[in-house]
Amino acid sequence: MGEKKVVVYGASGYTGRLICEYLREYHVPFVAAGRSQEKLESSLATNVAGIETADYEIRTVDHDVESIAELLDGAAVVLNTVGPFSTLGPTVVEAALRAGVHYTDTTGEQDWLMACDEQWGEQYAEAGLLLSPGIAQMYTTGEIAAQLCLEKPGLDTLDIAVFWGGSPTIASTETILVNAASSAAHFLEQNAYVPFDPGQGLVPLVVPGQHELAQSLPWGGTSHPVWFKRDPRVANCKAQGGVFNAALMNGVPQIVAGALEATKDMSADDRAAALTATARQVMDQMPPRENPRVNKSLDSVHASGPLGRAHCVIHGNSNYKQTGLMQAYAAYSLLQQPPRRVGFASGCQAFGHHELLGVLRTFGLVSPPVLTTQD
DSSP: OTTOOOOTTTTSHHHHHHHHHHHHTTTEEEEEEESSSSHHHHHHHSSTTTTTOEEEEEEEOOOSSSHHHHHHTTOOOOOOOSSSSHHHHHHHHHHHHTTTOOEEEEEOHHHHHHHIIIHHHHHHHTTTTTTTTSIIIIIIIIHHHHHHTTSSTOOOOOEEEEEEEEEHHHHHHHHHHHHHHHHOEEEEETTTEOOOOTTTEEEEEOOOOSSSSEEEGGGGGSSSSHTTTTTTTTTEEEEEESSSSSHHHHHHHHHHHHHHHHHHTHHHHHHHHHHHHHHHHHHOOOOOOHHHTTOEEEEEEEEEEEEEEEEEEEEEEHHHHHHHHHHHHHHHTTSSSSOOOOOEEEEHHHHOOHHHHHHHHHHHHHHEEEEEEEE
């Protein structure tokens, strides 16, 4: 491994490229890893701004525990972008544990977070390692808003909304379908997981800053109920989200329902192949580089308790850039000091919500949070 202590696994993908871009800005040497030398070379050369001034090397690897553990030998952290994580993630988590390196990923899959917490959290903690799935705009920026609300004592309930502009990547679309087909979405009620009604369909939400109601879905349940289940301040946590594009949102339930009906009698392998094909019908090409005038993000958290309330809104842009930046910062931080918590932990629990907010603000990706409280 030499002096390159950071491995970006899945570096040729949309999010992986952005992580590499921000590692370059932090002057962090890295290994760009994946299965295809050709894809890695062309993707980094074509899509990573300033790559000619980055300190990196390309490594190809087979997706098995032994090969990835060998790749990670001598590293400090692996930033994993290869999903769906519920199927492909265990290999990387096991390899990272074997190699003794910290693990982060960009997942949006609630069942994967639960698995990380229950299956590997204690093992990582005993090894003094961080296991932090889901460091990404889709949930971490909302978690920052929630943590700002929770600075007011006496609040125990979180009502979270996350919205973004633009389209999901191919991998994100596939993850949505696979997740919907294989696992229930949960919210937290009195510190216990409760499944959403799978037939509830779209739920209209009031979104700060616009008159039109936005359409939302549980979006797999999100990461928040899992992260806050181990926070003694929080007993209840429910999150919904979606894209601002109402036409696209209106089509999602039908797409998911159709895919589930068509694959219900298939074997696991056949179902996975069919869902991948369906995902490519929805989104079959890499989205363009984000445009801050189009790719907006909005995270809104209402926190309440018996006698108090708080509301925090964070407006931002370029949600995939936010993800790439927070992943790069996680690596940058881990190279210099231990995380605030080892074992299973969210981005905010591991690195601090004020610190992550400061990073996003420094790079111009979010506005100052709008926080209001009421006794």
